[in-house]
Amino acid sequence: MRIVVCIKQVPDAKDVRLDPVTNTLSREGVKSVINPYDRHAMEEGVRLKEQYGGTVTVISMGPPQAKAILSEAISCGVDDAFLVSDRAFAGSDTLATTYTLAQAIKKSGAVDLVLCGKQATDGDTAQVGPGLAARLDMPYVTCVKKINAIKDQVMRVERMMDDGYDEVEIELPALLTVVKEINVPRFPSLRGLRKAKTFDIPSYSAADIDADPAQLGLGGSPTWVVKVFPPECKGERSMIEGSLEEIADKLAGILSDSAYGA
Amino acid sequence: MLLIDTEACIGCGLCEDNCPFEAIHVVDGKAVVNDSCTLCGTCVDHCEVAALAIERDEGEAIDLAAWSGIWVFAEYRGGKVAQVTNELLGVGTELAAQRGVKLAAVLLCGQSGDVPQQLIAAGADIVYIVEDPALADFSDDAYGNALEDLARKYKPEVILAGATAIARSFIPRVATSLITGLTADCTNLAIGDDGHLHQTRPAFGGNIMATIICPKHRPQMATVRPMVMKANTPDPARQGEIIVETIAPVRLQSRARVVRTVFTEGEQLNLSEADVVVAGGRGLDTREGFKLVEELAALLDGAVGASRAAVDSGWVGYPHQVGQTGKTVASKLYVACGISGAIQHVIGMKSSEIIVAINRDPKATIFDVADYGVVGDLFEILPRVIEKIKERRS
Ligand SMILES: Cc1cc2nc3c(=O)[nH]c(=O)nc-3n(C[C@H](O)[C@H](O)[C@H](O)COP(=O)(O)OP(=O)(O)OC[C@H]3O[C@@H](n4cnc5c(N)ncnc54)[C@H](O)[C@@H]3O)c2cc1C
């Protein structure tokens, strides 16, 4: 079984803060990390390989520094990794991203299973997985929390829904997006770290993956960001002050009135 | 490409401070862009001297006029129309009025019963129904092909769906097949002066908001957060047109089949639909402390909410988490106890009508969204408030 896992480099979300004074994003010392959901996708790929045999390839589309996460992936047990990187990709929305990733995956050979994270924490769109499946003409299941079995090219998985979960049977080749509940990712192993040290991560350009320039980057993206602004505040609060007794009295009044109508 | 007008640039560094990707830096008094640039446009918006611009290839638009009408995907599962569908018909009514077009609901199901009538009562002028056993259970293939085929046939200018597990799964497939744009998880929709749909959504874990348009492709597609838009008051006497459609059987074949559905977490639904939510955060200190929140919630007939810190500490289950990665609530009353007001939490509760915050830190950002604030110690205040409410009610 050949498994491809799509991983993305994102700013470590817990470090990104809005500076309350200047209302700007303060990113001082913000690290770039593997999108947290993608760690789980990677781990699931490695586990499937260990159970059913095969290989795991991770790919990422992004700037040259994204090689760092691919290298980290190697240290966590994946077999192969490559980057797709080109200035022509800048400004890609999800439609252009799925085009680029699909071209890269097709070019890399036949695939039985593509794994993605449920969403990337920078954009939180959760659109790349399903869109990529459409590009590859593969069936897919999103928000998979468990893989129960693979038999005769049919996989049985559990999909999280808003009101519970569905058990779904899907024919391979297929694409899954995974949630954090699916597994606990492993740490890099010593062997992995050694392999990562010598592993030279190839980088492919738009031309290398036979991409149609019109479908790439900003030009290939139907959505345009026209405005970016900080979330607004209400700012007209009234503070309740006084002794503990007074505060408790007023608060009890406000809570009962709002909950039961005055 | 990001264009930098080095004549105009004053090297103030606002672009550098605001870039979410560390892609622009001031070098020798002028802005310089590097390979990390994603052309997100944040720097352009923040530049006060108009030294930055994004150059777009003004390619040909499709024939926009051929696409008309606002569509709402009507989500129907387990015998119920999703509440977000009514909310979409609410905002859809306004958008359709502004564009001078009709509002349609698209219902894909095994059996429709009186659902079309409900959708008309909630605001739809037209209901397109596809009834087929293949659509009884949700399937990405069948739902995706059906909506795609209908969209190609009728050419709506806008398709809206709830940001639910079902729609967030199959709508991206439809947008990709139609080669058009899709904006995820919107919290505001409006028709701009340019006639396009202006779609606003949080990004970077809610740290910034972005307004997005899709000017050259149709349909304009968006998924919308539940509990943000206002539903119309249902009018059972409203008249509308019901159009029954059939989809070619091959298009309803699915390569993935649901073999079992397990419904759980009834309490989860309670939270998003509750009129009163009492929520607790790390300030409650322990599982024992968190019980104060549960007690107050029970007293006010409300649901229990929590910040991620409280959920991560194991004081309460994930279904109670409010925020970016949890539920969105729009209650009449939201009481935030010992919650700092991180933007990821605030995004999930700020549309509540009355927000009361209790926090011992006067600088906590939760006070920025509160209507009433109390600076003080929860362990003193909450027990007294609980007693007082009990007194009032006896
Ligand atoms: C990608 C991403 C997604 C996230 N999604 C969510 C989400 O969906 N929901 C969410 O809630 N968070 C989310 N977070 C986490 C969020 O950033 C905050 O870390 C979290 O909301 C903090 O929870 P808290 O306010 O309970 O804890 P803290 O920030 O630790 O705040 C505790 C507050 O309690 C006050 N306090 C302490 N003791 C007392 C006392 N005795 N009396 C009165 N006040 C007291 C303190 O002054 C403080 O303000 C997300 C983060 C990321 C990066």
Ligand SMILES: Nc1ncnc2c1ncn2[C@@H]1O[C@H](COP(=O)(O)O)[C@@H](O)[C@H]1O
């Ligand atoms: N640039 C990228 N390179 C590789 N994988 C990506 C990229 N963008 C998105 N993905 C994959 O798609 C998933 C969903 O991303 P998103 O739709 O951006 O929220 C991620 O968890 C990744 O698995």
